[in-house]
Amino acid sequence: AQSVTQLDSQVPVFEEAPVELRCNYSSSVSVYLFWYVQYPNQGLQLLLKYLSGSTLVKGINGFEAEFNKSQTSFHLRKPSVHISDTAEYFCAVNTPSTGTASKLTFGTGTRLQVTL
Amino acid sequence: EAQVTQNPRYLITVTGKKLTVTCSQNMNHEYMSWYRQDPGLGLRQIYYSMNVEVTDKGDVPEGYKVSRKEKRNFPLILESPSPNQTSLYFCASSLGRTNNSPLHFGNGTRLTVT
Numbered sequence: 001a002q003s004v005t006q007l008d009s010q011v012p013v014f015e016e017a018p019v020e021l022r023c024n025y026s027s028s029v030s031v032y033l034f035w036y037v038q039y040p041n042q043g044l045q046l047l048l049k050y051l052s053g054s055t056l057v058k059g060i061n062g063f064e065a066e067f068n069k070s071q072t073s074f075h076l077r078k079p080s081v082h083i084s085d086t087a088e089y090f091c092a093v094n095t096p097s098t099g100t101a102s103k104l105t106f107g108t109g110t111r112l113q114v115t116l
Numbered sequence: 117e118a119q120v121t122q123n124p125r126y127l128i129t130v131t132g133k134k135l136t137v138t139c140s141q142n143m144n145h146e147y148m149s150w151y152r153q154d155p156g157l158g159l160r161q162i163y164y165s166m167n168v169e170v171t172d173k174g175d176v177p178e179g180y181k182v183s184r185k186e187k188r189n190f191p192l193i194l195e196s197p198s199p200n201q202t203s204l205y206f207c208a209s210s211l212g213r214t215n216n217s218p219l220h221f222g223n224g225t226r227l228t229v230t
Contacts, residue, residue, distance in 0.1 A: 009156070032216045043120070043206055043221030044159075051216045090158060096216070104219065106151075108158035 002027040002093050006107035013114055015083055021076040021110045023065075023091035033074040034092040034104070035065055044090060050074060061085065086114045118143045122207050122222035129197055130230055137192045137225045139207030147212025148190040149174070149219070150182065152203040159206065165190055166212060197229045 003026045013019045025031060032051050036044040048059025055067040065076045074091060091107040120141045129135055141148065149164040151174075161174030165184040179201055181193040190209075194201060205225045210217040 006158075034218065036219075041223070043208075043223045044219070045221065046218040049216070049218060094216070104161075106159040108156060 002031065002095060002103070002105050004091050004093050004105055004107035006091055006110050008110050009108065010111045010113065013081055013112065015114055015116055016080050018079050019077065019081050019085075019112065021089050021091075021112065023074045023076065023107060025072050025074065025091075025093045027072075027093060027095060029095050032094045032096060033065075033067060034094070035059065035063070035074075035076050036090045036092060036106075037061075038088040038090065038109075040087070047076070047089070081112070081114050083114050083116070085112060087112060118220070120207055120209055120220050120222040122205075122225050124225060125223065126226050128228045128230065131198055132196050135194050135197060135227075137194075137205060137207075137227070139190045139192065139222060140188050141190075141207075141209040141220070142188065143209065143220065144187065145209035145211055145220070146187070147217070148184065148207065148209045150180070150190070150192050151206045151208065152176065153206060153224075154203050162192070162205075194227075197227075199229050201227065202229045203227060 005024045034049045035047040037047045038044045048057050050057045050067045058064045063078050088109045088111050090109050094104045123138045146167050150162040151159040160176045163182040165171045207222045208219040210219045
């Protein structure tokens with residue numbers, strides 16, 4: 001079985017400061033990893049994904065994440081945040097498997113609060 | 117515009133009164149799913165569907181029903197809602213042929229059961 005842990009439920013940060021949102025996963029097989037963002041009163045939208053290849057993945061809005069297999073982590077980073085980045089961020093994991101159920105497992109979310 | 121449309125956005129009902137939340141996607145996606153989002157618990161999968169007439173339970177299916185008679189629609193049915201089903205519900209879809217397909221989400225339905 002796979003699982004995702006987002007240790008930080010809330011991360012307050014000042015505008016233009018760097019931020020890292022932590023995500024650790026557990027799986028006995030290889031994984032696909034995703035970060036989704038949820039802006040207020042909206043559904044989730046894909047920020048970035050790791051499927052294979054380069055461990056550094058770049059996404060939308062200047063975010064990036066690094067897959068670290070030895071530490072089973074997929075932390076999300078941005079060098080300089082904006083007020084508009086205030087949102088809830090979800091890490092999610094799935095396993096490569098074709099023709100079977102898609103069991104995407106979400107973390108509990110991290111609320112990023114950017115202030116002036 | 118490619119989208120997943122849920123209706124209604126907000127719904128207040130009373131215990132035991134049957135309700136349906138509709139979900140429709142215009143991307144010809146095979147895979148559709150329902151999630152509920154609760155504070156501190158993240159998103160939990162209720163039911164999913166791999167294709168027309170193919171549905172299966174997710175992690176928290178109790179008290180819910182779904183149907184997939186057409187590819188584009190995947191309604192969520194609460195036959196006898198209870199207060200513990202008060203939550204924010206999301207419908208999502210993806211191509212579904214492999215597990216690396218990202219999900220496209222609707223804007224959510226906030227349900228309150230009194």
